Amino acid sequence: MLDVPATDQKSFADGKILKKITDGVGIVTFNSPEKRNAMSLEMWEGVGRALTELREDDHVRVVILTGAGDKAFMSGADISQFEKNRHNAQASEEYNRKSEAQRAVLAHFPKPTIACIRGFCLGGGMQVAMSADMRFASDNSQFGIPAGKLGIAYSYDGLKHLVSLVGPSQARLLMYTGMRIDSAEALRIGLLDRVIADGKLWDETLEVARTISGNAPLSIKASKLTIAQVLKDKDERDMAAIKEISTACMDSEDFREGRQAFMEKRKPNFKGR
Structure with a gap:
């Protein structure tokens, strides 16, 4: 290294x-x-x-x-x-x-x-x-x-x-x-x-x-959590956790920042909240 x-x-x-x-x-x-x-x-x-x-x-x-x-x-x-x-x-x-x-x-x-x-x-x-x-x-x-x-x-x-x-x-x-x-x-x-x-x-x-x-931490967290649940047997999946993290993403400052940065054609500044 x-x-x-x-x-x-x-x-x-x-x-x-x-x-x-x-x-x-x-x-x-x-x-x-x-x-x-x-x-x-x-x-x-x-x-x-x-x-x-x-x-x-x-x-x-x-x-x-x-x-x-x-x-x-x-x-x-x-x-x-x-x-x-x-x-x-x-x-x-x-x-x-x-x-x-x-x-x-x-x-x-x-x-x-x-x-x-x-x-x-x-x-x-x-x-x-x-x-x-x-x-x-x-x-x-x-x-x-x-x-x-x-x-x-x-x-x-x-x-x-x-x-x-x-x-x-x-x-x-x-x-x-x-x-x-x-x-x-x-x-x-x-x-x-x-x-x-x-x-x-x-x-x-x-x-x-x-x-x-540089990407949105909550979005990455949601992806990691959901992929882990996909790999589990259907009866063991925590669908409530998936819904909870999805809601958190949609209500987050980062989601608003991502939309605004896209419209302004600039790099977003994500804060993980």
Whole structure:
């Protein structure tokens, strides 16, 4: 990731999780390049804290998740911690309980999220990327879930995301073989939304994020909420929530600003209310 001028910077987990804000865009960086950004429990806790702060900051309208260095977005869980924290079912359950709350912050994040992927995106890294709203990757990235090679069961949430993106047959192929695929194949099967030349990845990702940041926050929130409801079974959909956010949009200052800006042929100045 390139250095970006930031209006706010903060670190968590002894510097292994970094948070920046620039032009309404929050940036969370997995910063352990010596381990290809493998996630420890402490890093999960740091991610949860960083995302919570970005969620509560009204100046932040979209979040990019990325990895430090040019080798990996995230190579998965930190296997060096397995003997201590995940050596059997009971220990693994406790580890999952502690990390689940942090994963839930991302899974239920109310603002748009983009995974900016360079290099390896494996195992738990895939789960993080699939939890984002969009996935952009460099043309030299690699993807895979080696659960079958480690003797572990991949999580329900991770498999749910995988199946929803690539379908059950491709999910079976990836899970049964533990194979790695390149960016072109990941794009073909629906795992990725865009593949971008390595040297242009960050700039193009940031450009999309800034475009989102410049749009009406309530409208974006309505889109994210409604798409999430569409993906649920009919009996589980919260139609009242959809109606409520739709009404809020139509009664908002931003809707009036959007109409006025259109008539005056100028760029709107949305405030999220």
